Amino acid sequence: MIGNIFLFIFATGALILLNKFLAAWLPKRNPKEKYLSKAETLVFIIFLLIIAVTIESYDVNSSVSVFTIGIMVPRQGKTHRTLIQRLSYPIHEFVLPVYFGYMGFRFSITALTKRYYIGLVIIVILALAGKLIGVICACMYLKIPKKYWLFLPTILSVKGHVGVLLLDANYSKKKWWTTTIHDMMLASLVVTTLVSGVLASFLLKAREKDFAPQKTCLESHDTHEELRVLSCVYGVRHARGTISLISALSGCHGASKPFAALLMHLVPLPKKRKSSELLYHELGDDVHGDDEFGTNDGLEINDSIDSFAKDSKLLIQQVKLVTKMLNMHVEICNATEDLRISIVFLPFHKHQRIDGKTTNDGEIFRQMNRNVLRHAPCSVGIFVDRNITGFQQPHGFDSVQHVAALFFGGPDDREALALCRWLANNTLIHLTIIHFVSEDSQTESPVRNTTTQDNNDVFIEVAGRDQTEHEADRSFLEEFHNRFVTTGQVGFMEKRVSDGPHTLTILREIGEMYSLFVVGKSRGDSPMTVRMKDWEECPELGTVGDFLASSLDVNASVLVVQRQRHSHDNFLDD
Structure with a gap:
């Protein structure tokens, strides 16, 4: 048996390596197809079936080998999407229910006499205690907060698929493995699952505030904590710019900063669809299941993400949202709450053509952005992507991207500067x-620095705002300066301006010096932006962001950031 076991381990490892080769090679055969063909998918199933039947023929349980092979299949690319899309429904809707029913018919509760109940209770207690100790050790190693230590083992015990599979091992030749013991182990697994579900629900309700997102703005979010980004795109044109932004925020390749990127493919559902009075087989090519919506763009988005994941080793999770445009902002806001998103990025409703001019995609897309800005339970960024002359994905030291963060003051500007902390680490x-500081201000500069600046660069404070906001701006800017500027990671300059036209002049001067501008949305009644609203076209971008997005003198991409302003509870009340 020892020789056979080593042989099975070797065969399992060989099949894992073969699957990795096939997962990378098969998609290249038909690069224009979104999924693998059915014959190519069958190759993975046949190999898995062969090794499982072979192991079982030696009276050895093949569950461990098959499980190991499954978790080692590459988690990105066309092969992964194909297996998930074609196996999820039949397994969850047919295979597992039939298998659980088969296990249930074999179970006999009358075989468990009273003398086995004590053993059943002991097994349940040992199972819960073992899972609790194991998860707490993992939490201590991963430095997970203590408030999750009791909740995680209970919620992880709700599903018992692996336990049921192991119980179905071939123990018929073991003298100690009787039908009664099998029934007792199965009953303990069911009781453990039920108890875990009740405990998880109780803990969640008792400590609901502790599990709710505590930090709804990036200003209070440290770079050592996980940054969860949700990027919304309508097509591959938006996806490429968004991937470049994700690449910049994630840091250099191999960085250990916790970062989670999610990409949501938004597919607007037409208001009026074709008549569905025909029978299913008469619909012909009108029915494609999940592929009915956004097929061409979906294929190109998948290819872009696969290429990025291969180069950067960063996995971007994909989500497709198919809904009517009137309800799309509701789905996005609900997703940000469920996925615990830190900031959501939206594409601007205009895009740059090949000749450099901009084209309006439609007011309905603009209205969707406004609704998300109004109701989002987290910070929001609208990304104006100038894909030809603007920000590009940094590939190496020969293509370093120059980014400028414009700081006028206020909560939105502090939020934009807080986001730049992740850019500073790249x-x-x-x-x-x-x-930017007001020319009329005579108070002390918020940044204490003695370095020499240009004639136009002085140290002066922004005036004319509330004292509380003024102190918050000063404190945050000084902290950022001490952390990043003094260490040489980030450059810093101050511009004295008198009014809005003077600000526009400076923005035109620096319009070609950077590939990306990061700026907050709200300007308020600042004297530095007075009279700038006379040229405002898109109020959702703010005064400065609107000028940068619409000016012909600026070739850079623009990211306009708005701090969270609406709680999820109020959103539900609306």
Whole structure:
């Protein structure tokens, strides 16, 4: 048996390597197809079936080998999407219910006499205690907060698929493995699952506030904590710019900062669809299941993400949202709450053509952005992507991207500057903070620095705002300066301006110096932006963001950030 076991381990390892080769090679045969063909999918199933039947023929349980092979299949690319899409429904809707029913018919509760109840209770207690100790050790190693230590083992015990599979092992030749013991183990597994579900629900309701997202703005979010980004795109044109932004925020390749990127493919559902009075087989090519919506764009988006994941080793989770445009902002806001998103990025409703001019995609897309800005339970960024002349994905030190963060003051500008902390940790990004200050201000500068600046660069404070906001701006800017500027990671300059036209002049001067501008949305009644609203076309971008997005003198991409302003509870009440 020892020799056979080593042989099975070797065969399992060989099949894992073969699957990795096939997962990378098969998609290249038909690069224009979204999924693998049925024959290509069958190859994986046949190999898995062969090794499982072979192992079982030696009276050895094959569950462990098959499970190991499954978790080692690559988790990105066309092969992964094909297996998930074609196996999820039949397994969850047919195979597992039939298998659980088969296990249930074999179970006999009358075989468990009273003398086995004590053993059943002991097994349940040992199972819960073992899972509790194991998860707590993992939490201590991963430095997970203590408030999750009791909740995680209970919620992880709700599903018992692996336990049921192991109980169905071939123990018929073992003298100690009787039908009664099998029934007792199965009953303990069911009781453990039920108890875990009740405990998880109780803990969730008792400590609902502790499990709710505590930090709804990036200003209070440290770079050592996980940044969860949700990027919304309508097509591959938006996806490429969004992937470049994700690449910049995630840091250099191999960075250990916790970062989770999710991409949501938005597919607007037509208001009026074709008549569905025909029978299913008479619909012909009108029915494609999940592939009916966004097929061509979906294929190109998948290819872009696969290429990025291969180069950067960063996995971007994909979600497709198919709904009517009137309800799309509701689905996005619900997703940000469920996925615990830190910031959501939306595409601008205009895009740059090949000749450099901009084209309006439609007011309905603009209205969707406004609704998300109004109701989102987290920070929101609208990304104006100039894919030809603007921000590009940094690939190496020869293509370092120059990014400027414009700081006028206020909560939105602090949120934009807080987002730049993740950009500052990327060595392929050269970040510069440009602090605009009023010419009329005579108070002390918020940044204590003695370095020499240009004639136009002085140290002066923004005036004319509430004292509380003024102190918050000063404190945050000074902290950012001490952390990043003094260490040489980020450049810093201050510009003295007198009014709105003077601000526009400076923005035109620096319009070609950077590939990306990061700026907050709200300007308020600042004297530095007075009279700028006379040219405002898109109020959802703010005064400065609207100028940068619409000006012909600016070739850079623009990211306009708005701090969270609406709680999820109020959103539900609306």
